[in-house]
Amino acid sequence: DQQVKQNSPSLSVQEGRISILNCDYTNSMFDYFLWYKKYPAEGPTFLISISSIKDKNEDGRFTVFLNKSAKHLSLHIVPSQPGDSAVYFCAPRSGGGSEKLVFGKGTKLTVNP
């Protein structure tokens, strides 16, 4: 039973344009939603997060939007740069005292020069 779904395995965008990565979840107990970026042969690295009591968090070129009623969040990257090419994982935290993260399968973003 997949609690976290990233339905687009891959996404290709032009440099300078906006990248939008989507994530759907089923568990209402998630209390924080994190995005991780992963380059080949490296471990995932934290990118940005949002609390379940917020609907938007922005950090430079990266903005995460949370729609709790739809159990949906999205990561916007603008403007996209070739160095953003990586696999992006949506990773909500279980909440209820548990600190584990539940990972989606990831979306591979390719930003073309």
Added chain:
Amino acid sequence: DSGVTQTPKHLITATGQRVTLRCSPRSGDLSVYWYQQSLDQGLQFLIQYYNGEERAKGNILERFSAQQFPDLHSELNLSSLELGDSALYFCASSPTTGTGELFFGEGSRLTVL
């Protein structure tokens, strides 16, 4: 560099064998997590330790076990290995409190032949 060290980086072994993966967390982090990433899958949570005690358990097989030592390093033991155990095994650590951010090592790639 996340500050989390995993050894070995690569390991090739045969079915039926036993291996041990080692993880040193970031200085000061008391929690250690183990995740498994199989081909084209997201990261699957295996187990969490906090200051030497098991804190949470995920879909960890009975053939697998882990422990965290007094110096806070952790080991993941995989026994009676099967072909399907071939995967990337990530260790992560975190501070005692926070917004759920985990710091990941570069992973140990296990190949079972």
